Amino acid sequence: MNKIRNGSTVVLLVAVSTIMAIFIACGGETIREVEVVKIVEKEVPVEVIKEVPVDKVVKEVVTEYITETVTETVIEIEEVEVIKEVPKPVQVEIEKLVIVTPTPGPKVEETWVPTGTFVGVSNETYTMSGYAPDCVYCATMVHLGVQESLFGTKRGDAGELVLDPWAVSSWETASDFSYTDFKARENVPFHRGFGDMDANDIVWYFNSINPLTNPDSRNDTGGQMGGTLLETSVVDDSTARFHWDAFAGHTLFKTFTDLEEGMGIFSKKAYDERGEDWIKDNMIGTGPFQLVEWIEAERVEMDAVTNHWRKTPYVNRVEILFVPENATRRAMLETTQAYAGNLPIKDWQSMFDMGFGLAPESIYTVTQIAMSGNYWEYSHIKTGDTLERVRDISKPHVGDPYEGGGTTFDGNTPSMQQSLKVRQALSRTIDRETINDVILGGLGEEHHLGYVWNNDPIWQENADAWSLPYDPDGGKALLTEAGYPDGFDIEWYVGTGDYETQQAVAADWLSKLDVNVTFDRQDYSSWRPTIVARTNSDIFGGCCWGPLLWPFEWTSNTSSFPGGYGIGMELPQSKASFNIKNGSQDQAELKAAAVDMLQYLNDWALFPGVVQQPNAAMYNPDMISWQEMRPYLWMRLGGMRSFEYIQLK
Structure with a gap:
């Protein structure tokens, strides 16, 4: 059975260098010495959106701030640099790079049979669909190990990130960077007897989720291809050609690995033979686990794939239970009803004292506030067409630079x-x-x-200029100048997860500014259409991930991000920064674009931060051995992934 059902509805942080040569060719047995550009390595932590649906909408108004006493502890954070370990900030000049791409040896026969059941607990749940264009949480399937992307990521001997070819065995990029040809890996079978994956599956999948080739796609990762991938085509049964809108050193790591979200390959044959309705309820992939059942807001069950081409799991079954209450998840870990899960950071030290440990990989997450509703682009970044956007200036935090009917950005309009x-x-x-x-x-x-x-050199160089001192009296004076001496009401989307930090902020605003916050607690799947359609104008947590020299998040606050996640803002400066960063190899130019963008956000107070913290799954080492985990930039399922490496004790 492979069913998807809707229910009731330590820290390792890395930055990847923009080295074009390493992506131009891979595969075959070659050793080459090539000229590469100079690079600057930046170590940048990552924030992750928790997309956590439930079956009802709950709105809650904050009226007080509840505090508690917590023992202060210090966690030592292991920091990892790319290429080699050196003191930070790091500038590495590389003149030559030796690329070694040996021909893979014969597959080593697995000598074990998967046994036992691993149980994890998470406060995150998702809506799932086995039809790629309709799947708004499909990246989770790559994290779970049900599907596999073109590439995985792993750590090299020095802790650096390394591309690990999965669905493809080799690739070659045209000298003008207009396209890349990928060779589909041979002898990689889809689950449930749908044959081996080939280039036809890869091309069908990417064209089905790319909003440029399928405007009806609402796939969670499809929108990321805006400004990068135009379309894919079949060269032959073993070769898929990706036609680039822009290609740079970050492109493969950014979009086509499991590092960020992950785009797992679907079976075209399953779609052709069984049809859309059937595959919506039946997730087909090539990963080391086969989906058994997915019940929204309840559990996920997967079984191991014996003799998997890449890695046969040690455990026979994985069960992930949705447990929204922190205290219940902790109790299940303490009583060994579950072996791993996520807990609030304030619980970490007491769990460490009981012998629990953190998963092998972890990230930073942040609480920040996107001042959504500020759609300031006038025309589409690609087509030049006038954008149809509602700028709701009845909401005090929203401005309209075209107020009065202008067509040129004007930062001095009354609402701005x-x-x-x-x-x-x-x-x-x-x-x-x-x-x-x-x-x-x-x-x-x-x-x-x-x-x-905070540990990014760009922040450290500009911290004095960009820091926000706590100044409630000054804040009250500014509100009075803006015409709100008695405050106002504002809505804040926080979803169904923990929101204690947001409650604290709201309590401050209420007591110091007379600003009344109503929290929107509806499930993400029902709220997401507002940010995809660019109609949201309520503040929320936003998103951010990846090194600053990559053009990651700029795309989600410009019109170049069709059919996908949006920050609730479209900013002219984002358009300018994205255009530079998506095609440039010049480190000074990349850094300048990042600094200009951040200065713009600071000047217009569009994206204030609150706190930054380490985040990871916690596990019981008396019950399992968890020695290896693939690195990641997105927090999914409470930080649990790479289940194929878990061994029961």
């Missing part, structure tokens, strides 16, 4: 200046130090600006 003061007031009335001390037990850090982390 009033909303700027409102956003500045809200940004400065956040007691970040107290939130870290009380809610995070002192284990996190204050965070001041979205899209950049």
Whole structure:
């Protein structure tokens, strides 16, 4: 059985260098010395959106701030640099790079039979579909090991990120970077007897989720291809050609690995033979686990694939249970009803004292505030067509640079200046130090600006200019100047997960600014259409991931991100930054574009941060051995992944 059913409805952080030569050719038995550009390595942590649906909408108004005493502890964070370990900040100049691509040897026969059941608990749940264009959480299938992307990622001997070819065995990029030909890996069978994967599956899949080739796609990762991939075509049964809109050193790591979200290959044969309705309820992949059942807001069950081409799991079954309550997840871990799961950071030290450990890989997450509704682009980044956007200036944090019927961006319209003061007031009335001390037990850090982390050299060079001191009196004065001496009401989407930090911010706003926050607690799947359609105008947590030299998040606040996730803002500066960063190899130019973008966000108070903290799954080493995990930039299922490496004790 392979069914998808809707229910009731330590830290390793890396940056990948933009080395074009390493992506030009791979496969076959070659050793080459090639010229490459100079690179600057930046270590950038990552925030992840938790997409957590439930079966009802709950709205809650904050009226008080509840504190608690938490023992302060210190967690040592292991930091990893790319290419080689050197003190930070790091600048590495590479003149020549030796590329070794040996022919893979014969597959080693697995000598074990998967046994036993691993049980994990998570406060995250997702809506699933086996039909790629209709699947808004399909990246989770790559994290689970049900599907496989073109590439995986792994760590090299020095801890650096390395491309690990999965669905493809080799690839070659045209000298003008207009296309890349990928060779489909041979003898990789789809689950349930749908034959071996080939180039036809790869091409069908990517064209089905790419909004440029299928405008009806609402796939969670399809929109990421905006500004990067035009279309894919079949050269022959073993070769898929990807036609690039833009190609740079980050392209393969950014979009086509399991590092970020992951795009797992679907079976064209299953679609052709069984049809859309059948595959919606039956997830087919090539991974080391086959989906048995997915019941939304309840559980996921998977069985091991014996003699898998890449890695046969040690455990025979994996069960992930949806448990929204922190105390219940902790109790299940303590009583060995579950072997791994995610817990609030304030619980970590007491769990460490009981002998629990953190999963082999972990990331930073942040709490930040996207001041959504500020759709300031006038024309489409690609076509030049006028964008149809509603700029709801009845909401105090929203401005309209075209107020009065203009067609040229004007930052001095009444709503632009009033909303700027409102956003500045809200940004400065956040007691970040107290939130870290009380809610995070002192284990996190204050965070001041979205899209950049505290340990990034770009932040460190500009921290004095971009930091936001706690100034509620100044915030109140700004609100009065903006015409809101008695405050106002505002809605904040937080989803169904933990939101204690947001409650603390809201309590501050209420007591210091008379700003009343209503929390929108509806499930993500029902709220997501508002950000895909670019109609959302309520503040929310936003998203950010990846090194600053990659053009990651800029795409989600420009019109270049069709059919996918959006930050609720479309900004002219994002368009300019994206155009530079998506095609440039020049490190100074890339850095300048990142700095300009962050300065813009700071000047217009569009994306204030709150706190930054390490995040990882916790596991019981008395019950399981978990020695290896693939690195990641997205927090899914409470940080649990790479289940094929888990061994029961």
